[in-house]
Amino acid sequence: MMDIGQVRELFRRHGLRWTRQRELLYAELASCVLDHPTAEELLNAARSKDPGLSLATVYNTLEAFSESGLCRRLSSVEASGPCRFDVHTHDHAHVLTPDGRVMDLPRELSQRLMEAIPRDILDEVERSMGIHVDRVSMQFIAHPGTHASARVEAAAL
Amino acid sequence: MMDIGQVRELFRRHGLRWTRQRELLYAELASCVLDHPTAEELLNAARSKDPGLSLATVYNTLEAFSESGLCRRLSSVEASGPCRFDVHTHDHAHVLTPDGRVMDLPRELSQRLMEAIPRDILDEVERSMGIHVDRVSMQFIAHPGTHASARVEAAAL
DNA sequence: TTTCCTGCAAAAGCTTTGCAAGTAC
DNA sequence: GTACTTGCAAAGCTTTTGCAGGAAA
Numbered sequence: 001m002m003d004i005g006q007v008r009e010l011f012r013r014h015g016l017r018w019t020r021q022r023e024l025l026y027a028e029l030a031s032c033v034l035d036h037p038t039a040e041e042l043l044n045a046a047r048s049k050d051p052g053l054s055l056a057t058v059y060n061t062l063e064a065f066s067e068s069g070l071c072r073r074l075s076s077v078e079a080s081g082p083c084r085f086d087v088h089t090h091d092h093a094h095v096l097t098p099d100g101r102v103m104d105l106p107r108e109l110s111q112r113l114m115e116a117i118p119r120d121i122l123d124e125v126e127r128s129m130g131i132h133v134d135r136v137s138m139q140f141i142a143h144p145g146t147h148a149s150a151r152v153e154a155a156a157l
Numbered sequence: 158m159m160d161i162g163q164v165r166e167l168f169r170r171h172g173l174r175w176t177r178q179r180e181l182l183y184a185e186l187a188s189c190v191l192d193h194p195t196a197e198e199l200l201n202a203a204r205s206k207d208p209g210l211s212l213a214t215v216y217n218t219l220e221a222f223s224e225s226g227l228c229r230r231l232s233s234v235e236a237s238g239p240c241r242f243d244v245h246t247h248d249h250a251h252v253l254t255p256d257g258r259v260m261d262l263p264r265e266l267s268q269r270l271m272e273a274i275p276r277d278i279l280d281e282v283e284r285s286m287g288i289h290v291d292r293v294s295m296q297f298i299a300h301p302g303t304h305a306s307a308r309v310e311a312a313a314l
Numbered sequence: 315t316t317t318c319c320t321g322c323a324a325a326a327g328c329t330t331t332g333c334a335a336g337t338a339c
Numbered sequence: 340g341t342a343c344t345t346g347c348a349a350a351g352c353t354t355t356t357g358c359a360g361g362a363a364a
Contacts, residue, residue, distance in 0.1 A: 073237075095282070095286050095288060096294075097288070103286065105282065105286070106285065109278065109281060109282060109285065112278055113274070113278055116273065116274060116275050116278060117270070117273060118273050121266065121269055121270055121273060124266060125252070125262065125266060125297055128263065128266065129252050129260065129262070129297075129299075131252060131254070131297070131299035131300065132299065132300035132302075133297045133298070133299065133300065134298045134299060134300040134301070135298050136295060136296070136297055136298070137295070137296040137297075137298060138293060138294065138295050138296075139293070139294040139295075140282055140286075140288070140290045140293055140294075141290070141291045141292050141293070141294060142286075142288035142289065142290065142291060143288065143289040143290065143291040144291070145289075
């Protein structure tokens with residue numbers, strides 16, 4: 001994966017101080033390649049390595065990561081629940097499973113999707129709504145009764 | 158608009174008892190054709206006609222409406238803050254404005270968008286993620302610096 | 315040595331719930 | 340009459356914040 005020097009460099013590039021807690025949390029978050037943890041899930045995972053870690057620090061850290069572009073915050077979906085955090089910051093679509101999980105669509109597929117939106121429809125959205133479209137967010141809601149099991153490898157992202 | 162008999166009938170069809178509060182709240186919600194109110198905004202609007210109305214009732218009512226298919230609760234992946242409620246239950250895309258509002262894309266435009274998703278990409282989403290796609294949810298994030306001002310009429314929805 | 319981060323606890327914001335009284339059916 | 344709804348207050352859940360001590364630059 002990433003050694004500690006690389007993470008320090010990554011943090012520096014994003015204007016973040018390095019701390020033991022941030023290092024740990026970034027590693028945990030980065031290990032969630034397809035699924036996306038909540039703050040509490042991240043805390044539970046990280047506490048095995050740092051029992052003193054506090055939930056407030058997890059939230060503060062995720063806020064700092066999100067601000068600086070190291071992750072993205074995915075707000076509550078369908079069933080109201082806690083926010084989830086996504087280590088992938090590039091534009092990509094999500095799949096929402098019936099059991100409340102959020103999964104990434106592989107980058108390449110997401111790209112093809114975005115490119116498939118006809119230019120003229122986009123133009124009409126901008127014209128009729130009086131806006132400029134910054135980006136498009138898409139979620140595939142999985143049919144209840146199918147259990148998602150991504151067959152993609154992490155590398156595909 | 159809709160007279161009281163029609164609303165009673167609508168409620169009955171959806172298995173809901175008619176109450177003064179529900180009547181009022183449905184009217185308020187239905188008057189928000191392009192924008193989507195939060196529970197609190199709805200309360201404020203409705204209190205001019207029923208000062209005794211309570212926030213808990215607004216939430217309970219919106220829950221009942223959502224359950225029975227009379228409105229939809231919007232918990233977008235991108236938005237933060239309180240939930241918003243949408244009287245339009247058909248599938249349609251949304252525009253998220255920089256100031257946190259959520260606006261409907263006209264039905265016809267939404268439909269064209271959905272139809273523009275290539276069949277083969279949808280198939281590959283289902284195959285690679287191991288799901289069946291129930292529906293697709295889309296949001297256009299408006300560029301900060303543009304202020305949305307829909308030029309569509311309510312009738313267009 | 316200055317500035318930022320952490321952990322704790324407390325507060326804040328949003329939503330749900332228990333209950334007694336009232337209303338729809 | 341029965342079952343459901345209302346309004347109130349209180350609790351619940353998620354997230355943020357104030358502060359004192361500690362660590363990074």
